[in-house]
Amino acid sequence: MLAITHHRDYKKYDLGMDHPLIGDKPEKTIEFFKEKNILSYADLFEPQKAAEKDISTVHDRDYIQLVKHLSRTGGMLALDTPAPKGIYEAAALACGGSILAAEKLYTGYNYSMNTLGGFHHASRRNSSGFCFFNDIAVSIEHIRGEKKTRRFLIIDLDVHHGNGTQDIYYNDPSVLNISFHQDGRTLYPGSGFIHEIGEGDGKGFTVNMPFLPGTGNESYFYAFEEIVPILVEEFKPQLIIYQAGVDTHHSDPLAEINLTLLFYFNIAGKIKKLAKESCNKLLILLGGGYNSISSIKAYYNIAAALVDKKPLFEEEIKDPNLGKTKKKVKELKKILDPFWGFKR
Numbered sequence: 001m002l003a004i005t006h007h008r009d010y011k012k013y014d015l016g017m018d019h020p021l022i023g024d025k026p027e028k029t030i031e032f033f034k035e036k037n038i039l040s041y042a043d044l045f046e047p048q049k050a051a052e053k054d055i056s057t058v059h060d061r062d063y064i065q066l067v068k069h070l071s072r073t074g075g076m077l078a079l080d081t082p083a084p085k086g087i088y089e090a091a092a093l094a095c096g097g098s099i100l101a102a103e104k105l106y107t108g109y110n111y112s113m114n115t116l117g118g119f120h121h122a123s124r125r126n127s128s129g130f131c132f133f134n135d136i137a138v139s140i141e142h143i144r145g146e147k148k149t150r151r152f153l154i155i156d157l158d159v160h161h162g163n164g165t166q167d168i169y170y171n172d173p174s175v176l177n178i179s180f181h182q183d184g185r186t187l188y189p190g191s192g193f194i195h196e197i198g199e200g201d202g203k204g205f206t207v208n209m210p211f212l213p214g215t216g217n218e219s220y221f222y223a224f225e226e227i228v229p230i231l232v233e234e235f236k237p238q239l240i241i242y243q244a245g246v247d248t249h250h251s252d253p254l255a256e257i258n259l260t261l262l263f264y265f266n267i268a269g270k271i272k273k274l275a276k277e278s279c280n281k282l283l284i285l286l287g288g289g290y291n292s293i294s295s296i297k298a299y300y301n302i303a304a305a306l307v308d309k310k311p312l313f314e315e316e317i318k319d320p321n322l323g324k325t326k327k328k329v330k331e332l333k334k335i336l337d338p339f340w341g342f343k344r
């Protein structure tokens, strides 16, 4: 069974009229889920704001105070990230939704989803990329504090590199962070290259797979199959977090990856299968997506895969980059070989 966390105040996470992050997307997502009968197969829960003590397991006090201050006065967190009044409450509520969705995995649900989450650009003491608090890390630390779960796997498929999450866990072998994204030479935040694999005890526990602009479904599936199942088998995660950004869709105005709707259905099915074979606990955070109409359809296809409903289709797009992707995957596997059993 699927648990979904959602709050009508999610719409207050809105960065302004001229900004690509539009506040009503979570509400429209839930409305579409209702219309398409997803909610007959899922239970809906309303979260509360995350407590400051939860947020402070990840973020420095000074940074939290800065967000609180901006939330009172209005202002800018970063050049691309305006801080409207009330943003502290909205960002804390999004974190609360991810925490609650994670908790549901310990009360009989195998899959859970937060309609506003996946803020992967937020680091401990700074942030940009429309993110304030890293709800992925806040949820991990909450669960680590409350449950016996000790190994966390992040599969971050948002089109942007999850640099904040990477910073937070770069030295930490308890969190295996896999990020697939558009090549950092061509897109914000400009990081996530294959040689970034973690440091110290965390070496080998950060995995980055960049894709060239114009890449389509075939490359993504190829790279996923070559890399992810082996890591799941060897790492043996006790909780899997899927950052389900859909700004990889071909219609997205901020990036240049060409995935189609069917991709999201099929990849969610693959991740569901991996969760079933490992820990039976899958937390899905509906991350980036800046063409609202196609984003909502893509989110629907993810939910449809979880509750065994039929997907939405659209015309497929040919992938011109499969050869280049195969070469990059080979290089990445060579770098990861000392840590994981790719040679078997």
Ligand SMILES: [Zn+2]
Residues within 6 Å of the ligand: 158, 159, 160, 245, 247, 288, 289
């Ligand atoms: Zn993104």
